[in-house]
Amino acid sequence: xxxxxxxxxxxxxxxxxxxxxxxxxxxxxxxxxxxxxxxxxxxxxxxxxxxxxxxxxxxxxxxxxxxxxxxxxxxxxxxxxxxxxxxxxxxxxxxxxxxxxxxxxxxxxxxxxxxxxxxxxxxxxxxxxxxxxxxxxxxxxxxxxxxxxxxxxxxxxxxxxxxxxxxxxxxxxxxxxxxxxxxxxxxxxxxxxxxxxxxxxxxxxxxxxxxxxxxxxxxxxxxxxxxxxxxxxxxxxxxxxxxxxxxxxxxxxxxxxxxxxxxxxx
Amino acid sequence: xxxxxxxxxxxxxxxxxxxxxxxxxxxxxxxxxxxxxxxxxxxxxxxxxxxxxxxxxxxxxxxxxxxxxxxxxxxxxxxxxxxxxxxxxxxxxxxxxxxxxxxxxxxxxxxxxxxxxxxxxxxxxxxxxxxxxxxxxxxxxxxxxxxxxxxxxxxxxxxxxxxxxxxxxxxxxxxxxxxxxxxxxxxxxxxxxxxxxx
Numbered sequence: 442x443x444x445x446x447x448x449x450x451x452x453x454x455x456x457x458x459x460x461x462x463x464x465x466x467x468x469x470x471x472x473x474x475x476x477x478x479x480x481x482x483x484x485x486x487x488x489x490x491x492x493x494x495x496x497x498x499x500x501x502x503x504x505x506x507x508x509x510x511x512x513x514x515x516x517x518x519x520x521x522x523x524x525x526x527x528x529x530x531x532x533x534x535x536x537x538x539x540x541x542x543x544x545x546x547x548x549x550x551x552x553x554x555x556x557x558x559x560x561x562x563x564x565x566x567x568x569x570x571x572x573x574x575x576x577x578x579x580x581x582x583x584x585x586x587x588x589x590x591x592x593x594x595x596x597x598x599x600x601x602x603x604x605x606x607x608x609x610x611x612x613x614x615x616x617x618x619x620x621x622x623x624x625x626x627x628x629x630x631x632x633x634x635x636x637x638x639x640x641x642x643x644x645x646x647x648x649x650x651x652x653x654x655x656x657x658x659x660x661x662x663x664x665x666x667x668x669x670x671x672x673x674x675x676x677x678x679x680x681x682x683x684x685x686x687x688x689x690x691x692x693x694x695x696x697x698x699x700x701x702x703x704x705x706x707x
Numbered sequence: 708x709x710x711x712x713x714x715x716x717x718x719x720x721x722x723x724x725x726x727x728x729x730x731x732x733x734x735x736x737x738x739x740x741x742x743x744x745x746x747x748x749x750x751x752x753x754x755x756x757x758x759x760x761x762x763x764x765x766x767x768x769x770x771x772x773x774x775x776x777x778x779x780x781x782x783x784x785x786x787x788x789x790x791x792x793x794x795x796x797x798x799x800x801x802x803x804x805x806x807x808x809x810x811x812x813x814x815x816x817x818x819x820x821x822x823x824x825x826x827x828x829x830x831x832x833x834x835x836x837x838x839x840x841x842x843x844x845x846x847x848x849x850x851x852x853x854x855x856x857x858x859x860x861x862x863x864x865x866x867x868x869x870x871x872x873x874x875x876x877x878x879x880x881x882x883x884x885x886x887x888x889x890x891x892x893x894x895x896x897x898x899x900x901x902x903x904x905x
Contacts (some may be wrong), residue, residue, distance in 0.1 A: 553734040
């Protein structure tokens, strides 16, 4: 995986250099070029999938309910990437693309009571026999390489601070890793992990894509390195069945990035 | 002296571990009440062993509580007695259904009742309703106990209890007036603490 990432990065950086050289021969007026190096965190919103049969999964908040236990699902994502942007200074709009790495981690965890930090997962119904496992957590890991396409607009600028809005779409091209794991209360149940996972989980989409919008601030002078902070507006996934454990349809989050101007050679 | 202390600590540790095992099983005997959005005041019908029951006695919800065992099954002299204990408008209420015939020796053998309907008007069947301190043997107009599903439950590959789920509906007389016990549903975990055969 490391070699693959290195290869992709070298190809990408070579592309930027070649492309930049080609453009510098005849630089168009009002156009500026930037490289964005970015990192961020995303928080998909979702619920435990119906196929994952968890006892005390009380998700209907609109009705009266009582239980000493609680079960919940969380998914978080870490992203990092690089983009090349062409920015039309006259209208203050830019278009960019690049490569992005995203790592999603999902977890279902809970407790049955204040003394029992596990929940019951039903994994088998056969004739009159039903089987539960005491589970501390169900976890899932997904790692993607994707290509984003973004449009940026700066509606307001004052001295060294710019307000910008972005819209973008992203398509994954490689699924580097997909892994689901169970942490049992009783270690002796580990031998049944593969059987239980095959019983409870359904295949999920190998690739994912999403549509997103952000709003943010850029700090720095024109022609110099700028530092940017932006917040994702609630953004939908375009693909469905993205995860094995959770049903997610949208995400939010935030991103930090550095914008580096590429100077034209005269 | 050192040996005695070691033995004492070992006994103490084993006692703690043993009590932790009992606490695990106790969680399955607790109540998980999820209100039915279509029948306010009653729990949903479920087959998870949530230890709940509920029915309307005319319009009043008669439901299990978190304090009392919601059910006791007593098998005695070839008769199975199912006693539901709950509350209705702040009053303690017991509904006892007696059925001659089924005689499971253990709670595991309750699976013989899977997918069975009992007509409560037939001979060998009796229903009693206790509201507060007053007990009434009910004269049944019509009614049935539906045991929809009985499951043997294994937790971490060990047999622990039996889950019994179903419905109850009946019409009868109370204080010389016809009443209905309707939309009744139950979802019980039956184990050592609430099954008796003597």
